[in-house]
Amino acid sequence: MAMPVYIAGIGAISAGGPDVPCGFDSVCQGIDNIRPFTRFATGLNVTPLCAVVNSDIESIFPGTFRSLTLALIAAEEAMSALTDKTGIRLGIIGATTVGGISVTERIYEQFKKDPSALIDSKDLAIHEPSVISAELCRHFGGCGFHTISTACSTGLHAVGIAKRLIENGTYDACLAVGTDALSLLTIRGFASLTLLDSNGCRPFDKRRAGISLGEGAGAMLLANDKVLRQCNIKASAKVSGWGASSDAFHMTAPHPEGDGAARAMNYAITEADIRPQAIDLVVTHGTATPDNDKTEIRALRSLVPQLPPFCSMKRTLGHTLAASGILEAVFTVKLLEKNLIPPTPGFEQIDEEIGAAPSSELSSRPLHHVLKNSFGFGGNNASVLFSKVE
Amino acid sequence: MSSYYAIIGSSLVCPSISSDWNACIPASMKRRDPRIWHIAYAAAHKVITETNVNPVSIIAATALGALDETKNFLDTVFDTGFGNPRHFIASVHNSMAGKIALELKITGPNITVCEGQNSLASAISLLDSLDPSAFPALIVLIDEHIGLLDNLHPSFSPLCKDYLNTEWVDGAFAVIVDSKANSHVSHIRASAAVPRIGSITSAIDMIKNTLADNEDALPSVNLCKSSYLEPGIAAHSAINDLNVNRSLIGSYAPASDSVAIIDIIRRQ
Numbered sequence: 045m046a047m048p049v050y051i052a053g054i055g056a057i058s059a060g061g062p063d064v065p066c067g068f069d070s071v072c073q074g075i076d077n078i079r080p081f082t083r084f085a086t087g088l089n090v091t092p093l094c095a096v097v098n099s100d101i102e103s104i105f106p107g108t109f110r111s112l113t114l115a116l117i118a119a120e121e122a123m124s125a126l127t128d129k130t131g132i133r134l135g136i137i138g139a140t141t142v143g144g145i146s147v148t149e150r151i152y153e154q155f156k157k158d159p160s161a162l163i164d165s166k167d168l169a170i171h172e173p174s175v176i177s178a179e180l181c182r183h184f185g186g187c188g189f190h191t192i193s194t195a196c197s198t199g200l201h202a203v204g205i206a207k208r209l210i211e212n213g214t215y216d217a218c219l220a221v222g223t224d225a226l227s228l229l230t231i232r233g234f235a236s237l238t239l240l241d242s243n244g245c246r247p248f249d250k251r252r253a254g255i256s257l258g259e260g261a262g263a264m265l266l267a268n269d270k271v272l273r274q275c276n277i278k279a280s281a282k283v284s285g286w287g288a289s290s291d292a293f294h295m296t297a298p299h300p301e302g303d304g305a306a307r308a309m310n311y312a313i314t315e316a317d318i319r320p321q322a323i324d325l326v327v328t329h330g331t332a333t334p335d336n337d338k339t340e341i342r343a344l345r346s347l348v349p350q351l352p353p354f355c356s357m358k359r360t361l362g363h364t365l366a367a368s369g370i371l372e373a374v375f376t377v378k379l380l381e382k383n384l385i386p387p388t389p390g391f392e393q394i395d396e397e398i399g400a401a402p403s404s405e406l407s408s409r410p411l412h413h414v415l416k417n418s419f420g421f422g423g424n425n426a427s428v429l430f431s432k433v434e
Numbered sequence: 435m436s437s438y439y440a441i442i443g444s445s446l447v448c449p450s451i452s453s454d455w456n457a458c459i460p461a462s463m464k465r466r467d468p469r470i471w472h473i474a475y476a477a478a479h480k481v482i483t484e485t486n487v488n489p490v491s492i493i494a495a496t497a498l499g500a501l502d503e504t505k506n507f508l509d510t511v512f513d514t515g516f517g518n519p520r521h522f523i524a525s526v527h528n529s530m531a532g533k534i535a536l537e538l539k540i541t542g543p544n545i546t547v548c549e550g551q552n553s554l555a556s557a558i559s560l561l562d563s564l565d566p567s568a569f570p571a572l573i574v575l576i577d578e579h580i581g582l583l584d585n586l587h588p589s590f591s592p593l594c595k596d597y598l599n600t601e602w603v604d605g606a607f608a609v610i611v612d613s614k615a616n617s618h619v620s621h622i623r624a625s626a627a628v629p630r631i632g633s634i635t636s637a638i639d640m641i642k643n644t645l646a647d648n649e650d651a652l653p654s655v656n657l658c659k660s661s662y663l664e665p666g667i668a669a670h671s672a673i674n675d676l677n678v679n680r681s682l683i684g685s686y687a688p689a690s691d692s693v694a695i696i697d698i699i700r701r702q
Contacts, residue, residue, distance in 0.1 A: 087511065087515055135626065141526065141527065143548075145504075148504075149508060152505070152508055152512075153508075153512060155586065155589065156512060159585070159589065160589065161589060162589055162590075163586060163589045163590055168590070168689075169688065169689035169690075170689075171498070171689075172497060172498070172548065172550050172687075172689040172690065173527070173548040174497075174548055174549045174550050174552070174627065174687065174689065174690040174692070175689055175690050177627075177690070178627070178629050178690035178691065178692050181629050181692075182629050186629075187628070188559075188625065188626030188627065188628050189626060189627050189628075189629070189692070190547060190549070190556050190559070190560060190626055190627070191547065191548050191549050191556070191627075192545055192546060192547055192548070192560075193499070193526075193527035193528055193546050193547075193548045194528045194531075194544065194545060194546050195526050195527075195528050201545060204563070205545075205560065205563040208562065208563035208564075208565075209562060209563055212437075212562050214436075214562055214626075228508075228511065229504065229507065229508065229522075229525070232507075232511050232517040232522075233507065233517060233519070233522035233525070234522075235517065236507075236516070236517035236518065236519040236522055237519045237522065237523075288491075288542070288543035288544070288545070289541060289542060289543065289544075290492070290532070290535040290540060290541050290542065290543070290544035291535075291536075291541075292535045292536050292538075292539050292540060292541050293536065294536070295523055295529070295532055295533065295536065296523055304541065307541070311565075315565075420528070421523065421526050421528065421529070421532065422526065422528050422529060422531060422532020422533070422535070422536075422544065423532055423535065423536065423544075424528060424532065424544050
């Protein structure tokens with residue numbers, strides 16, 4: 045049996061609010077945070093609907109760029125739990141899909157207009173996603189860092205990787221941070237795939253027609269027993285299982301039966317050494333694309349024919365890409381702690397092809413094990429099981 | 435440093451060196467897919483064919499990802515107003531790993547690491563995060579030299595020019611490894627990326643400091659900092675040089691101002 049890995053601290057910034065309490069309140073109330081996006085011109089004929097971080101964050105960490113600023117804000121909240129770093133080996137797992145692409149876009153547009161303009165080396169360096177993790181590592185005094193990028197499953201994989209690196213003794217504590225800011229590339233990219241719902245995302249609804257992009261960051265400080273004792277942390281939850289798989293089916297479409305997704309969920313459940321029926325809630329990837337929602341429930345049903353309650357947070361937080369898995373996992377841990385099941389804003393009509401409805405209102409029941417899913421381009425699947433520390 | 439992993443085999447594909455590097459690419463891929471996918475696939479296909487081992491999982495390592503596809507997508511947006519979805523799909527950093535998994539039916543964990551010149555070391559060190567059932571594992575280091583960087587080069591400020599010169603070789607390095615204890619001759623391990631701390635000024639001193647932290651002070655380190663693929667070229671050479679018992683390959687990533695180390699040891 046592997047050593048338990050606890051959640052020692054959490055942090056979040058999203059359209060739901062600038063910290064965990066505000067964001068959690070938004071999730072529990074099922075607030076619809078999807079708005080017309082106006083921060084920069086997208087060139088689209090129809091203004092896209094997105095979930096945007098509204099707080100004025102630009103001045104908090106001068107000299108950084110938006111996705112790094114988001115990461116630092118969420119990470120500082122999570123790291124406030126680590127009150128005594130003496131002798132603690134801290135690792136950093138950064139998760140991002142596009143990193144500083146918004147800076148690259150600006151440089152490239154400028155270059156196309158004036159090829160003779162000098163390019164600042166700092167701006168060019170920002171294109172590499174590792175800049176975010178390195179800065180987090182320096183900021184918090186980590187002894188090593190990793191930067192992963194597996195599309196929309198990235199943030200949840202970061203949690204799983206952090207878990208394993210604590211279990212095998214590489215680190216005593218590991219800070220996993222997922223971050224993505226809205227950029228021209230992502231907005232125009234998903235628009236080119238006709239995956240943006242002009243009505244805002246409607247997870248699991250019969251009329252669902254695509255996603256609503258969002259931005260934000262989620263952070264989790266995972267730790268072993270020693271760290272909890274040293275910092276006097278009373279953890280309410282632990283990471284009990286991580287599953288990772290690849291569909292090997294299609295670059296963008298999920299396997300029609302949810303084969304890879306089911307394997308990821310099954311790995312997480314098996315590692316946690318529980319029966320699938322013991323899952324009390326599933327916080328789905330629930331992006332609201334026609335295929336993804338359908339296959340996710342098919343995959344879940346193949347493991348648990350009597351579906352447990354499930355929900356999607358995408359109408360409240362938007363699809364925050366690499367941040368989504370860990371940002372929603374932060375709120376998953378709060379749900380577990382508070383024994384709450386949140387509503388699924390955007391859902392109204394049941395889809396016969398899915399044959400099940402997500403939770404529609406805030407309710408309370410004892411929760412012991414909650415499963416979080418994230419899936420991404422390239423057939424990339426991640427599932428993490430969170431369990432209450434009884 | 436990570437645990438040691440047994441090396442089953444490795445391959446290196448450099449389009450500028452070998453003219454027939456793409457002979458194994460299926461016709462459908464040649465027709466539709468970007469060059470960087472071809473290079474990544476060719477290296478993976480080569481090592482799988484030569485070792486006759488089917489990996490369960492894949493960890494891809496890349497600094498810039500499919501940068502040419504990002505450029506192509508932005509070109510379509512800036513120049514025509516319509517983004518081409520094929521370029522967008524390919525521009526995602528994990529697209530190479532996804533394509534390899536799809537073509538070679540690798541259904542286990544699929545992780546992509548983006549760590550500049552330290553990408554290969556970081557990928558090897560993350561083998562420690564895989565379950566024993568995820569082995570044998572395939573690691574693929576892949577980066578592409580695109581024309582845009584050459585076009586941009588005259589505009590780079592001096593520091594930029596120092597680390598992104600116009601002569602670097604692109605390609606892919608692939609290695610299949612098995613979990614710890616077995617009879618394979620060569621073993622590999624690596625450190626995570628470690629940022630510059632305090633007053634240490636040179637990359638080599640940063641590496642020595644990291645080695646000291648690992649209680650593993652060894653004299654000679656091959657420092658790679660001129661291209662993203664260089665650690666892969668050095669690793670391939672070390673794996674296949676029967677006269678060398680131990681190789682330490684250091685890498686320095688200027689963008690993140692960090693170092694990492696790969697350690698390859700031959701066990702007779």
